[in-house]
Amino acid sequence: MNHPTRAVIARPLAPFTGTARVPGDKSISHRTLILGALTVGETTVEGLLEGDDVLATASALRLMGAHVERDACGVWRINGCGVSGLKEADDVLDLGNAGTGVRLLCGVAAGHPFTTFLSGDRSLSRRPMGRVIEPLEEMGARFLGRSGGRLPLAVTGGDPLLPLHHELRVPSAQVKSAVLLAGLHAPGTTTVVERTPLRDHTERLLRAFGASLEIVPGENGRRSISIAGHPELVPVDVHVPGDPSSAAFLVGLGAALPGATLTVRHVGINPTRTGFFETLKDMGANLTFTDCREMAGEPVADITVEGTVLKGIEVPAERAPSMIDEYPVLAVIAATAEGPTVMRGLGELRVKESDRLASAAAGLEANGVRVDEERTGLVVHGVAGRPPGGGCVTVDLDHRIAMAFLVMGLLSRDGVAIDDAGAMDTSFPGFTRLLEGLGAEFGEWTG
Ligand code: S3P
Numbered sequence: 001m002n003h004p005t006r007a008v009i010a011r012p013l014a015p016f017t018g019t020a021r022v023p024g025d026k027s028i029s030h031r032t033l034i035l036g037a038l039t040v041g042e043t044t045v046e047g048l049l050e051g052d053d054v055l056a057t058a059s060a061l062r063l064m065g066a067h068v069e070r071d072a073c074g075v076w077r078i079n080g081c082g083v084s085g086l087k088e089a090d091d092v093l094d095l096g097n098a099g100t101g102v103r104l105l106c107g108v109a110a111g112h113p114f115t116t117f118l119s120g121d122r123s124l125s126r127r128p129m130g131r132v133i134e135p136l137e138e139m140g141a142r143f144l145g146r147s148g149g150r151l152p153l154a155v156t157g158g159d160p161l162l163p164l165h166h167e168l169r170v171p172s173a174q175v176k177s178a179v180l181l182a183g184l185h186a187p188g189t190t191t192v193v194e195r196t197p198l199r200d201h202t203e204r205l206l207r208a209f210g211a212s213l214e215i216v217p218g219e220n221g222r223r224s225i226s227i228a229g230h231p232e233l234v235p236v237d238v239h240v241p242g243d244p245s246s247a248a249f250l251v252g253l254g255a256a257l258p259g260a261t262l263t264v265r266h267v268g269i270n271p272t273r274t275g276f277f278e279t280l281k282d283m284g285a286n287l288t289f290t291d292c293r294e295m296a297g298e299p300v301a302d303i304t305v306e307g308t309v310l311k312g313i314e315v316p317a318e319r320a321p322s323m324i325d326e327y328p329v330l331a332v333i334a335a336t337a338e339g340p341t342v343m344r345g346l347g348e349l350r351v352k353e354s355d356r357l358a359s360a361a362a363g364l365e366a367n368g369v370r371v372d373e374e375r376t377g378l379v380v381h382g383v384a385g386r387p388p389g390g391g392c393v394t395v396d397l398d399h400r401i402a403m404a405f406l407v408m409g410l411l412s413r414d415g416v417a418i419d420d421a422g423a424m425d426t427s428f429p430g431f432t433r434l435l436e437g438l439g440a441e442f443g444e445w446t447g
Contacts (some may be wrong), residue, residue, distance in 0.1 A: 003422035007445035010409025015259030018438040022247045024049040024240035025268050026427050027201050030057050030100045032238045035209045036078030037066035041235035045076040051427045053098035063089035084185045088114040095120045097426050106132045107178030110141035111185025113159035119152040123353050123397035132178045135166045139182055163188040171321050177202040183227040191226040198321050199272040204297045210234040241268035241300045245325040246428050248276045249403050251305050252329045255285035256336045260307035269301045275323030283310040310337040312382050317345030328404035331360040335369040336411050337382035344377035354398035363405050366391030367416050392417040399426035410440055417445035
């Protein structure tokens with residue numbers, strides 16, 4: 001799955017007042033499609049993220065026999081095959097750029113006694129899959145892949161698949177979810193232990209779909225999650241909240257632009273996802289949450305932000321899992337702040353869509369901002385105002401690097417260019433159009 005590359009420049013933006021709504025949550029969208037495909041009957045989804053990642057998961061599930069369609073009103077309808085009822089695909093499942101899609105589908109494929117082939121784009125093909133392969137092999141699935149457990153992969157499901165007690169070795173919600181999804185297909189109880197709270201959308205949705213789940217909290221945020229195998233899942237009508245990781249680009253922009261006022265509506269504020277908003281508050285941002293309510297078993301709110309000059313802080317390392325996708329935008333916001341912002345405990349950022357510590361550091365340096373890149377951290381030396389800009393950033397198939405540096409361009413003196421605007425369609429189709437509605441200007445970049 002390749003898109004044509006297009007270089008774009010974001011020009012400096014004047015303070016604005018506005019309201020916006022971001023696309024549906026990517027994590028919840030993938031999970032809803034997958035659970036719908038494992039359910040007999042019709043699951044409906046409103047507000048599904050129609051980004052490339054989620055569309056790739058929808059195509060993969062279709063190839064495995066589920067009916068996944070979008071109606072004329074934009075409602076997605078999934079008629080699934082029941083737990084362990086998917087069929088062998090006629091072709092390779094190409095997950096494009098989608099780490100969540102491929103890792104969760106490894107868990108599903110592990111529960112089906114035939115061979116499933118999985119591939120992805122250049123970015124996904126360099127990411128580590130050993131973290132899901134190891135526990136799923138312990139359950140009885142077999143994997144064949146490239147060195148380092150990298151894509152393309154062949155997965156032969158366990159026959160039967162065995163239940164597992166698994167303590168997570170990396171703080172990854174994708175691994176937790178892959179094992180829980182595999183646990184649906186194993187007789188008995190499968191347990192995953194997380195040492196620190198990770199996003200819990202899988203657990204919330206599994207319960208909504210009728211699975212039997214026991215969650216036992218331990219000390220210091222440790223949780224033990226047990227799922228009973230072979231449930232009969234029931235279809236659900238899901239309303240997907242706005243993605244807090246997408247909202248972060250807008251809220252961050254509004255927070256760092258003195259004189260701006262912005263409300264982002266219907267944003268998911270699941271406490272396992274709100275670390276970025278807490279960090280902005282610690283940096284002195286004026287952020288308010290109103291109309292707090294529930295959607296699809298998830299807390300949702302409207303977020304209003306008023307811009308100011310933020311101050312650099314040390315971000316608590318233990319906050320990382322609740323804002324793991326927000327470090328690229330935090331790095332560019334930190335460039336506008338007064339004093340250094342220290343971000344540590346971020347080894348996982350090296351294996352995201354790009355090496356995000358290296359991409360963010362290179363992008364900041366190319367735009368006149370001093371930054372120290374550490375093995376597992378980043379220190380950004382803010383300039384207390386508009387950073388210079390003037391450079392072009394290599395996106396390297398990373399949607400969040402693309403959007404973060406367009407935000408930097410809007411906050412800069414001379415604008416910032418990115419070499420591949422198409423990457424943003426992964427998670428936030430219409431990103432530049434939405435910003436244009438708030439007064440932003442983008443142009444073609446010719447170097
Ligand atoms: C996700 C979990 C995170 C995150 C990714 C989405 C999920 O990855 O970075 O964008 O939906 O479970 P890890 O689980 O690898 O930390």
